[in-house]
Amino acid sequence: MKEAMVPYCTIVEFEWDETFDHDAFASTVGAAGDELPDGCLSRVSSIDATGARMNEVWRSGEDARAFAEQSKPSLKGQSCLPHLESPASR
DSSP: OOOOOOOEEEEEEEEOOTTSOHHHHHHHHOOTTSOOOTTEEEEEEEEETTEEEEEEEESOHHHHHHHHHHHHHHHHTOTTSOOOOOGGGO
């Protein structure tokens, strides 16, 4: 019997102030219209002066974790972002 794949949804919110580099953030996580990362089925995002909201649907939790791990080093350097943890470490 083949195991059914269940999509995995992530909802991430970031908050920042006017000194934050929005362009660097967008290039790290992917700007609107960019190709989706491997395993990401859908992404709805909003970036404005106060923060960003990202709703993503992934093929699996493993795909979401892989993208989080890949993005983590770039996002860690942003001093105004909250402490980032891998979904696997929760």
